Amino acid sequence: MRGTLRIFICLLLPIAVLAAGAPDPARAQQQEKRIALVVGNGAYAKSPLATTANDAGLIAQTLQAAGFDVVGARDLDGDTLRKSFRDFIQKAQASGPGTVAMVYLAGYGVQLAGENYFIPVDSNITRDTDIPTEALRISDYARQLAAIPLKANIVVLDAARAQPFIEGGQPIASGLALVEPDPNMLIAFNAAPGTVAPQEPGPYGIYAQSLAEMIRTGGLPLPEVFDRVRLRVNEASKGAQVPWNEQKISTPFSFFDRGPDAPPPEASAAQVAAIRSKPIRDLGVQDAYAAALERDTLPAYEEFLAAYPNDPMSKRVMAIVAARREAITWRRTYRTDTPEAYWSYLRRYPRGPHAGDARRRLAILTAPAEPPPTFAMIDYDVPPPPPEEVVYVDRPVLYFSDPDFGFAPPPPPPVYYLPPPPPDFVVLEPPLPVVGLFVLPQPIFVPIPVFVSPPVYVAPPPNNIIYNNIHNTTVINTVINRPPAPAAGVGAGAGPGNLAPAVAGRANPAGAAVPQAVTQRAALIQQGKAPMPPSATIQPTARPATPPGTPANVAPNARPSALPGALPGTPPGTTPNAPGTAPNAAPQTKLPAANTLPVPGSHGGPPAPPAGAAGTPPGGKPLPTATAPTAPGVTPPAHPGAPTTAAPGTTPPPHPGAPTAVAPTT
Incomplete structure (x- = not known):
């Protein structure tokens, strides 16, 4: 009997070891890194574009939510744009084979002799012969990306517009040239080859908003994302715009996964x-x-x-x-x-x-x-x-x-080809005013649906605040780094005096990091060693009647959402870090929901307190925003103007300019 038991244990032990060592299929998959370069050029001296910087900010925010390590900027000159591309390619080379690289360029694009070019804001193009020297040839950088053994490359050119540069001499073809993507690459245009998109007043372009919508839908294979974008853009533009894409990517890829609690589709x-x-x-x-x-x-x-x-x-x-x-x-x-x-x-x-x-x-x-x-x-x-x-x-x-x-407007697509857009993503509010040169505008954040999340095998990028703080049961969390007060005699607008807080590292913690080349360019401008780009004087993204110096990362009407997969024991109103991510080093501040008081200095709110006012000592450095709570569930303000979180079932006493976030009652 004892010998039989010993034999049974010997047979069972290897099975148990194999079962214990069998990896979960999702965890067994190689970790996928995601990196992106996002540029929005709109401040052209000749015929500025109203939506492109906003569009780049919207795509940067959406990609960050999908787990991309994003670097982005607006209104770049030729030298800075080329250096930013070189830095990004070096980053892709160092990232490893399990990497998905995405490039999104919004601005003016032209084609010449079968090649596509992206136009910097400082270009001086008057003839066709100026294009190769003044603009960036896209194929030069696409080929370099294709030569890197990455998981996938995605290149999006939101740049097919009627060009205003060449008015005489030998004409050039309109729009962008039809190209064939390299292996493992997808190329997409906002308008079909040889055609142009109409001018749009804003705040966002139809193509960028449709692309953000389809990325956020979740569960869509990469080709279907762009197929739906084409249908949505054609519907929203009443047929005036037909996007195009071509791809040679064999590896499955999805920006987001949909959870088992996601609503069923309209058709099976x-x-x-x-x-x-x-x-x-x-x-x-x-x-x-x-x-x-x-x-x-x-x-x-x-x-x-x-x-x-x-x-x-x-x-x-x-x-x-x-x-x-x-x-x-x-x-x-x-x-x-x-x-x-x-x-x-x-x-x-x-x-x-x-x-x-x-x-x-x-x-x-x-x-x-x-x-x-x-x-x-x-x-x-x-x-x-x-x-x-x-x-x-x-x-x-x-x-x-x-x-x-005399084209007739197209019919709306059936729901089994294109479901209707989410109600909160039909009309997007204008972004907050930009602060500092090169910094992308920050859109008013619309929460991702609770049943949508990045795939579990995506490696969380470093210091990606949006990725870690998309969902919250009460409010949207973000990090607020108030820039230092400007020196005496220096205005708060975009200019050399306040470049340092605007472009140093991750200037807007809730937005994309600024490329290294852009930071270096801003430093040269600040030192007077480089000319001021047109973006210093042309601000198509700024809203009228907005007080100067408004923080670019404060969303006064951020909407609440629910936290998927909250960890047991997590207090209401907090957001745990995603699995495998390091805790955020910066303190968390709760932003108000849509029906709370406006943030000081924001659009519609009271003016922001000057440097040295209550809560900000002379020198402009804000006081710490985190202190130990005095009662269970209650966090008192660290200084006047700090947001207050009330205990369940209570209403905190408001004070002037204090946004309030109330935890849900139980």
């Missing part, structure tokens, strides 16, 4: 798959238009035209087809890069968008403008355009909102 996955797999000719016209737009391929659009040639949407789809066919033809021409190729393009599109590019290349190749009699056309990937298409590409700029074409 089986129903959606059955509808989406149908040929377009077997769908109703509303579903057919949504299907063609979601697939976003030339065959899908042509299938729609064949099925519904007389529908009001056919003219709009024909314009999309015309732009895509011309873009494909030019890409094939440019990649061949021979006189025969450029003669072939000019034979198809003698007045096309890239006719000027073709003639420039012929001159560089020392080939005659006219082909010889023995000339033979090259083979293209697409057939030549029918006559009814040519009208859409024989013009300097192609707008899908052009009133000359």
